Amino acid sequence: TQLLEQSPQFLSIQEGENLTVYCNSSSVFSSLQWYRQEPGEGPVLLVTVVTGGEVKKLKRLTFQFGDARKDSSLHITAAQPGDTGLYLCAAGVGGSNYKLTFGKGTLLTVNP
Amino acid sequence: DVKVTQSSRYLVKRTGEKVFLECVQDMDHENMFWYRQDPGLGLRLIYFSYDVKMKEKGDIPEGYSVSREKKERFSLILESASTNQTSMYLCASSLAGVWNEQFFGPGTRLTVL
Numbered sequence: 001t002q003l004l005e006q007s008p009q010f011l012s013i014q015e016g017e018n019l020t021v022y023c024n025s026s027s028v029f030s031s032l033q034w035y036r037q038e039p040g041e042g043p044v045l046l047v048t049v050v051t052g053g054e055v056k057k058l059k060r061l062t063f064q065f066g067d068a069r070k071d072s073s074l075h076i077t078a079a080q081p082g083d084t085g086l087y088l089c090a091a092g093v094g095g096s097n098y099k100l101t102f103g104k105g106t107l108l109t110v111n112p
Numbered sequence: 113d114v115k116v117t118q119s120s121r122y123l124v125k126r127t128g129e130k131v132f133l134e135c136v137q138d139m140d141h142e143n144m145f146w147y148r149q150d151p152g153l154g155l156r157l158i159y160f161s162y163d164v165k166m167k168e169k170g171d172i173p174e175g176y177s178v179s180r181e182k183k184e185r186f187s188l189i190l191e192s193a194s195t196n197q198t199s200m201y202l203c204a205s206s207l208a209g210v211w212n213e214q215f216f217g218p219g220t221r222l223t224v225l
Contacts (some may be wrong), residue, residue, distance in 0.1 A: 031211040042116075042202050042216030043155075050211060070166075088155070092212045098143045098162055100212050106134035 002025075004089055004103035012109045016078055021106040023089035024071045030092055031071050033100070034063055037086040079110045115139065118203050118218035124223045131190040133220050134205030141215075142208040146170075146178060146184035148221075155202065161186055162208070163197040193224045 005024050013019055021031070031050045035043035047056050049065035049072060056063045060083075062075040077081055086107050090100040119134035135144065145160040145168075157170030159178040167178050175197060179187045186205075190197055200221050204214040 033211070033213060035216075040219070040221070042204075042219045045213055045215065048211050048213055090212075090214075097159065098206060098208065098212060099157070100214060102155040104152070 001059070003032070004091060004101055006087075006089060006103035006106050008106060009104070010107050010109075012111065013079055015080060015110055015112050017110075018075070018077050019079060019108070020073055020075045021087055021108070022071065022073050023103055026070065026090075028069050030069070032065060032069075032089060032091045034072070034074055035088040035090065037088060037105070043086075043088055045104060076108075079108075081110045081112050084110050116203060116215050118201075118217040118220050120220050121218060122221050122223075124225065125190075125193050126225055127194055129190075129193050129224075131193050131222065131224075132191075133188040133201055133203075134156060135186045135188070135205075135217055135223070136184055137186075137205040137215070138184065139205060139207070139215065140183065141205035142183075143178065143212065143225055145219040146176075146186065146188045146202065146205075148172070148197075148201050149202055156189065157161040165183045195224050199223045 007022050033048045034046045037043040047063045052067045052069045054065045060077045064073050086105045088105045090102045146158040147155045161167045161180040170171045177189045187215045192219040202219045
């Protein structure tokens with residue numbers, strides 16, 4: 001089973017701070033997704049990255065796919081309380097065109 | 113807008129009961145999935161379906177079965193509920209061949225007493 005390791009597991013910061021969370025694997029992926037899950041809700045897709053070295057921006061969120069397509073990072077600038085949630089990375093399983101493996105997530109709390 | 117709905121947000125059942133969880137998507141997606149999510153264990157795939165009447169076991173299928181009679185509907189069945197099946201159940205769907213992007217429902221919090 002391909003393993004996606006996310007770090008840190010928990011992160012508590014003050015509003016306005018910057019942060020980076022990581023998603024690492026020893027496997028190469030054709031694509032990788034980031035999801036955000038709010039308490040009591042289902043995950044919501046934020047972005048898909050497919051090209052090694054690719055950088056995508058979504059307002060204050062910056063996503064990067066590693067050159068070797070084995071890792072990814074999510075950087076949030078000037079975090080807000082609305083950014084609070086569980087951030088999950090996911091990638092295709094063994095070349096499958098429909099199954100995903102998920103990391104266990106980073107639980108982010110942004111305090112006002 | 114993409115829409116996946118689940119029949120219940122909260123459900124309380126007794127040990128031994130047969131439980132049906134239903135999921136409907138309105139996006140004409142070929143693939144549908146059932147996961148459970150538990151603290152410290154993350155999302156674990158129970159079953160998935162890549163076409164009507166087609167199904168494959170995921171990582172933890174024991175104690176569960178599924179049914180997909182129509183493209184838009186995927187049901188998860190707990191044949192005889194047990195307390196260790198208390199969990200958050202998440203349904204998802206995806207379009208075949210599009211980078212595996214999955215769209216999730218809001219989840220069903222199931223408690224088995």
